[in-house]
Amino acid sequence: MDKRTIIAFALSLLVLIAWAYLFAPKQGKAPTGMEPPKEAAAPQPKEAVSSQPSVSAELPPVNEAPAASTSVAEPEKKITVETPLYEAVFSSKGAAIESFKLKNYHVNADPGSPFVELAEVGQSQENLIRVLFDRQGAHRQENIVYKANTDSLFLDAGSSPKSLVFSGVTPDGVAIQQTYRIYPDRYPIELSLTLSNRSDRPVEGNFKVLIRNIPPTHSSSYYAFVGASLLLNGKLEEIKPDDMKKEKDLSGRIGWISYQSAYFMTAAIPENPPSASFLGLHLPSGIVEATYIGPPVAVAPMKNVPAQFTLYLGPKDLSVLKETGHNLDLAINFGWTDIIAKPLLYVLRFFNGFVKNYGLSIILLTVLIKILFWPLTHKSYKSMKEMQKIQPLMAKIREKYKGNKEQMNKELMGLYKTYKVNPMGGCLPMVIQIPVFFALYRILGSAIELRHAPFALWIKDLSAPDRLFNFPFQIPFMSPPYGIPVLTLLMGVSMYIQQKMTPSAGDPTQAKIMMLMPVIFTFMFINFPAGLVLYWLTNNILSIGQQYRIIKRSA
Secondary structure, eight states, X not given: OOHHHHHHHHHHHHHHHHHHHHHSOOBOOOOOOOSOOOOOOOOOOOTTTXXXXXXXXXXXOOOOOOOHHHHHHSOOOEEEEEOSSEEEEEETBTTEEEEEEXXXXXXXXXXXXXXXXXXXXXXXXXXXXXXXXXXXXXOXXXXXXXXXSOSEEEOOTTOOOEEEEEEEEOTTSEEEEEEEXXXXXXXXEEEEEXXXXXXXXXXXXXXXXXXXXXXXXXXXXXXXXXXXXXXXTTEEEEEOGGGGSSOEEEEEEEEEEEEEOSSEEEEEEESSOOEEEEEEEEOTTSOEEEEEEEXXXXXXXXXXXXEEEEEXXXXXXXXXXXXXXXXXXXXXXXXXXXXHHHHHXXXXXXXXXXXXXXXXXXXXXXXXXXXXXXXXXHHHHHHHHHHHHTHHHHHHHHHHTTTOHHHHHHHXXXXXXXXXXXXXXXXXXXXXXXXXXXXXXXXXXXXXXXXTOOOSTTOOOTTXXXXXXXXXXXXXXXXXXXXXXXXXXXXXXXXXXXXXXXXXXXXXXXXXXXXXXHHHHHHXXXXXXXXXXXXXXXXXXXXXXXXXXXXXXXX
8 A cells, every 4th residue: 555545535635524524513693582483575476577467267156254343353263184104283363283293203212202294483472384375465365264174184105185265355355265175195285276356446466385494403414404495497506594583585497395204294286387486484483494486376256276286294214205296305415426326226115025124225235335335345355466466666765866866766667567556546436426425425424214113123214323322421432322333433443354455555654544444433423324334344344255355366
């Protein structure tokens, strides 16, 4: 191993440390002041967004709604909807969703813990998602108390889809009907709106979707995005909460908008996406508000205008999002490793379909990757072995020509040519594997498949650091919970053994530096997800076997 190989190792290590420092989850301050946010002025869509007004059409009239005075005086009701996948609470005030609990996902790895609640709005009493027709200078639709067609809906696994219908009338004679189509085996909810202008004057406004939530004080996953996102002109736009402290205004063809937490998302998808506007705000109360503002709509007297949306409230599961359509699967973004990470995730899911254990699936995926890279790593080890053999000759050349660098390099190149050794052969295969490592890093640190997925013995959650026991005291360099990171320590030992078996450099100082790498990596991995540590440990064990095979053949 020569200096170039050492430099390659050092650069790889620096990249790893910088990556972990820049993108690892950080503790954040809890939002202060949980009072309800002040009502912001309704934003106007830009003129460029929609130059063509919507055309009213003769449609079947909406269901008869109560008179305006009755609609406003109607007491607010909570309508419970339960399916095999979720428990939701709708409010008749604004026909909004204010609670959405996912039955297949728990707060922690304990199966008895509460279901995951998507509506994390604290004490603000805000709704998770609301769809409305907003009219400037008119009665705000979100203050309307609707009349619902039922007090509750229950769908079991064999149920047919059912509808939850809200009907209301504004004080100036605009009848509004919102119909939620609920399915027992799907997360997406179909929403149909119909506006009926019963007045003798045209009505103008915009269809809006408001999604509100409070980001967590710290991320529960490595590298998982948290914030608002949208599909703008066919491309994913991700906006972090801090970037919305100043109003974020975007316009164009909007396929969908969403709020994403580490593993879950709430999204609204307009039918036949028009040119529209997006407004993102991070309010002083801590609430992130993502707003879709459709193009202007004009409703002629005694005419009806419809609108269609699909609402998705569920896990950031790649296959589920792909099945939902509308390019919603683009919400799962593994950054620059995306082109590698998603195929690897599909392979991981494929293995899990057979072994039913994501820990074993990670081991199988590691073996597969090792097989694919076997020729490269084999060549790397052989190259390092050959470099070790000519180290004495290299040392003599460096000593002889230490005052003439140009001649020294010329003699070294001649030596490489004579013994048919490639000085870059030892590090190039390692550099090629770095993108695969980062892709696995992103998958194993943020994929919902690993969330609360058990492996064996004390490892109950592959998305969390492994800890044996739970100590009441703090441990330096370790994030809570505090315990013995057994898997990480085994990884460090395996890396030490692998380093001892690696052909050493001729320079004793360089050799000592290389022996420090297992210690550095052990401290780096102490807070990494158990799934990632398991991958690295398995890879080390396979590398030890490969090196042993090469050494035995060379003997």
